[in-house]
Amino acid sequence: QEKVNHFRNLHNINVVGKNIPNPIISFDDIPIKQDLKDNIKTCGYYTPTPIQMQTIPTMMENRQVLACAPTGSGKTAAFLLPIIYQLQGPQKKGFRTVIVCPTRELAKQTQRECERLAEGRGLRIHVINKISKAVEQFGPNSSKKFDILVTTPNRLCYLLKQEPPISLENVEWLIIDEADKLFESGIHSFRKQLEQILVACNNGRRKIAMFSATHTPVIAKWCVHNMKGLVRITVGQRNA
Ligand code: ADP
Ligand code: ADP
Ligand code: MG
Numbered sequence: 028q029e030k031v032n033h034f035r036n037l038h039n040i041n042v043v044g045k046n047i048p049n050p051i052i053s054f055d056d057i058p059i060k061q062d063l064k065d066n067i068k069t070c071g072y073y074t075p076t077p078i079q080m081q082t083i084p085t086m087m088e089n090r091q092v093l094a095c096a097p098t099g100s101g102k103t104a105a106f107l108l109p110i111i112y113q114l115q116g117p118q119k120k121g122f123r124t125v126i127v128c129p130t131r132e133l134a135k136q137t138q139r140e141c142e143r144l145a146e147g148r149g150l151r152i153h154v155i156n157k158i159s160k161a162v163e164q165f166g167p168n169s170s171k172k173f174d175i176l177v178t179t180p181n182r183l184c185y186l187l188k189q190e191p192p193i194s195l196e197n198v199e200w201l202i203i204d205e206a207d208k209l210f211e212s213g214i215h216s217f218r219k220q221l222e223q224i225l226v227a228c229n230n231g232r233r234k235i236a237m238f239s240a241t242h243t244p245v246i247a248k249w250c251v252h253n254m255k256g257l258v259r260i261t262v263g264q265r266n267a
Contacts, residue, residue, distance in 0.1 A: 053075070070140075
């Protein structure tokens with residue numbers, strides 16, 4: 028344990044929570060199959076970044092996380108790798124992961140990184156483009172031919188209000204990316220949207236992972252209240 032603490036200090040990793048999994052030193056420390064390891068290399072990733080070292084094993088143990096690390100520190104792969112590992116391949120259950128981003132451009136970037144990391148797995152990753160088409164595509168009677176949804180909150184909440192609403196009953200991971208931006212853009216409206224999304228994600232196995240570039244007390248408070256067994260991971264300066 029002392030070794031683990033030393034390793035975390037070395038990489039500026041701060042953790043708060045109970046029974047936190049050990050950080051990984053290398054991508055070889057996680058039980059992923061060779062195809063995923065190859066995809067990681069193809070992306071040009073040779074060693075995990077500090078936020079990836081701690082977040083990947085934590086999410087792989089199905090722990091809910093609030094992960095804070097500066098912009099450009101690899102937060103996207105930190106949540107995509109555990110998700111791809113758990114989804115394995117396509118299923119006919121509809122969306123099993125929802126990723127909420129503040130802008131459509133970020134949603135598209137996240138989709139692209141997911142496609143690269145999940146190459147060969149056959150996972151279907153969707154970004155909502157045509158809102159009118161989406162209503163019929165994602166209702167409960169749809170063919171459920173998607174596994175991952177990447178979206179902005181406005182679009183998702185719009186689709187939740189349609190008849191029939193978009194079905195999120197099989198969502199196991201709800202990822203909130205750039206939570207600091209989402210919470211700041213009309214703090215109350217995003218909270219309300221998040222509540223609507225959580226009501227729709229009514230699967231008992233639903234877990235939340237929240238990512239942020241800054242450590243924001245308002246977000247930390249929300250997570251402590253709403254996420255059981257929360258693990259808080261902060262890399263770098265802890266400026267409240
Ligand atoms: P953040 O979301 O923290 O701002 P990103 O996930 O967008 O950061 O990653 C920033 C850049 O770092 C991207 O170009 C990404 O491809 C790259 N990257 C991510 N993980 C690694 C890694 N382990 N090694 C090298 N580059 C990485
Ligand atoms: P975002 O870019 O965050 O998805 P937009 O406001 O551009 O949000 O929403 C995209 C589309 O979703 C709009 O063009 C509109 O058709 C529909 N939409 C979103 N929110 C609403 C709403 N509250 N009422 C009606 N339509 C909405
Ligand atoms: Mg990011």
